[in-house]
Amino acid sequence: MLAGHMGAAVAARRFAARGNVGWLVLAALFADVVLWVLILLGVERVVIPVDPETRRYLTFVFPYSHSVVATCLYACVFAAMGVQWGGWRWAGWLGAVMASHFVLDALVHIPDLTLAGADTLRFGTSLQTQPVAALAVEAVLTVAGLVVYWPVRRNAVVGVVVVTLVLTVGGTLWGPMPESEAQAAVGPLLTNVGLIALCFWLDRR
Numbered sequence: 001m002l003a004g005h006m007g008a009a010v011a012a013r014r015f016a017a018r019g020n021v022g023w024l025v026l027a028a029l030f031a032d033v034v035l036w037v038l039i040l041l042g043v044e045r046v047v048i049p050v051d052p053e054t055r056r057y058l059t060f061v062f063p064y065s066h067s068v069v070a071t072c073l074y075a076c077v078f079a080a081m082g083v084q085w086g087g088w089r090w091a092g093w094l095g096a097v098m099a100s101h102f103v104l105d106a107l108v109h110i111p112d113l114t115l116a117g118a119d120t121l122r123f124g125t126s127l128q129t130q131p132v133a134a135l136a137v138e139a140v141l142t143v144a145g146l147v148v149y150w151p152v153r154r155n156a157v158v159g160v161v162v163v164t165l166v167l168t169v170g171g172t173l174w175g176p177m178p179e180s181e182a183q184a185a186v187g188p189l190l191t192n193v194g195l196i197a198l199c200f201w202l203d204r205r
């Protein structure tokens with residue numbers, strides 16, 4: 001999921017009622033940025049399907065970027081930054097958006113999300129085994145986020161989120177599967193960082 005996380009970020013901008021939406025997009029995508037960096041460092045793992053014709057999704061071993069414990073830790077860090085720079089309301093929404101990453105991933109992933117790493121409680125509905133259904137849910141979440149965002153910030157960030165959704169759908173259904181873990185990580189890492197930077201720039205005052 002990528003567009004769905006961005007939908008959560010832009011929706012939160014309305015209720016946070018202040019700040020560059022880039023901060024919220026950073027909070028929403030932070031777990032994935034950490035994931036792709038840790039995969040390149042060999043700390044976390046992505047499992048590439050051997051039968052991409054029938055299995056259109058990657059699975060992960062990612063306790064440091066995507067467990068409940070890690071999510072709570074990162075959410076606290078974002079909230080603490082928010083208190084410093086924007087007050088309690090801004091802090092609450094930064095932390096909530098960071099934590100929403102886990103919830104939205106669990107909504108579609110197979111149960112590869114854990115409480116605190118291997119041999120702990122696992123989370124995930126396995127909706128991603130039916131890619132069309134998973135994409136439909138992501139599209140609804142993304143569009144809902146944009147509908148919430150639109151009245152307060154009518155800027156090009158909306159276009160970025162729409163393009164991200166279109167590319168997410170195309171990539172999931174028809175995109176080539178990566179051939180190595182490094183190849184799987186580089187593209188998404190650059191995409192995530194690029195989207196965060198682009199949203200910061202487009203929402204600058």
Ligand SMILES: [Zn+2]
Pocket residue numbers: 031032066101105
């Ligand atoms: Zn994720």
